[in-house]
Amino acid sequence: MPNRTAFFVSDGTGITAETFARAILTQFEISPKMVRLPFVDNVDKAHQALRQINHAAHVDGKRPLVFTTVVNMDVMDVLRRDCEGMLIDMFGTFIAPLEHELGMKSNHRVGRFSDVTKSREYHDRIEAINFTLEHDDGQTNENLEKSDVILVGVSRSGKTPTSLYLALQFGLKASNYPLIPEDFERRQLPPAVLPHKKKLFGLTIDPKRLSEIRHERRPNSRYASLENCQYEVREAEALMRRAGIRILSTTHKSIEEIATIIRQDLEAKTAR
Incomplete structure (x- = not known):
């Protein structure tokens, strides 16, 4: 059987998504084809990413693994609605519990990590x-x-x-x-x-x-x-x-x- 494809989708460079995902995937005896999709920061780009993800689903015959660190809610809505892969929202998984624990809302800003250059x-x-x-x-x-x-x-x-x-x-x-x-x-x-x-x-x-x-x-x-x-x-x-x-x-x-x-x-x- 063909291996699955793993996608790393981000509104920034995708480095965070890929690094985290690779760490998780090493726990499994699989060798997925890995594809990074950076700078998916608007709805049009989200649909472009979806076409690539869904095409892989048909070619592989298995659901792609889609790791995302996208914070733009409009982009995430597109991914959640039409993605034929297993969508793993890394920020959503951790940010909501942290907001509850810290008693504050996160910035939810696209490209937040670009601030690091300053x-x-x-x-x-x-x-x-x-x-x-x-x-x-x-x-x-x-x-x-x-x-x-x-x-x-x-x-x-x-x-x-x-x-x-x-x-x-x-x-x-x-x-x-x-x-x-x-x-x-x-x-x-x-x-x-x-x-x-x-x-x-x-x-x-x-x-x-x-x-x-x-x-x-x-x-x-x-x-x-x-x-x-x-x-x-x-x-x-x-x-x-x-x-x-x-x-x-x-x-x-x-x-x-x-x-x-x-x-x-x-x-x-x-x-x-």
């Missing part, structure tokens, strides 16, 4: 992203002291994606440094990061998995050989242990999990 938090996050891109892979030592966190690890151990996630999701200025053979010979972390030991986190990875990742980049090279990967991981972990920094393995943990652990550690250090 917030200090938003601008801090943009600044963190720019900083993180500038300080990726040890490109520069300038303003390194402004880093909220500095990641070290061998090449392809997950430093760059973790750094970017920390900046994008948490607004943290994240630098990262590769550990290279010269560091192993000196038996010391890169000199530039040593004054910032309290901000350091080490990333490691299973050598076999590292070899697989590197073979995708440079097949049949010494860089990707299992023997070399075993050597680099062993030496890198030894450096980290001698420096007394926390080591996190990216072998079985997702970027999201690693980043959350790092953030929790930083918050705990700040609270002390």
Whole structure:
């Protein structure tokens, strides 16, 4: 039987609807086709979205799953009346109980999340992203002291994606440094990061998995050989242990999990 189609319908970007829906759908052993329908902010666009949703219902032979964060009542009326999918109104599910609990009405404003661009938090996050891109892979030592966190690890151990996630999701200025053979010979972390030991986190990875990742980049090279990967991981972990920094393995943990652990550690250090 064909898989269902999941639609994420929003009067804004659809990011909230998609993120929330994906989290829910991971609880089920299904692989739906996922379609985001953003900026559905008037009745005409609602009818356009409906045609796409209802067409999927006929093609799939199953009701589409329609997750929505639309707050425009006219748009929602169209969706509720004519949608041939299972409509899941995320805001409606949570806003009404919150209105009752808080004793106040919500704003019910279309595009409410566009206000985020005016917030200090938003601008801090943009600044963190720019900083993180500038300080990726040890490109520069300038303003390194402004880093909220500095990641070290061998090449392809997950430093760059973790750094970017920390900046994008948490607004943290994240630098990262590769550990290279010269560091192993000196038996010391890169000199530039040593004054910032309290901000350091080490990333490691299973050598076999590292070899697989590197073979995708440079097949049949010494860089990707299992023997070399075993050597680099062993030496890198030894450096980290001698420096007394926390080591996190990216072998079985997702970027999201690693980043959350790092953030929790930083918050705990700040609270002390």
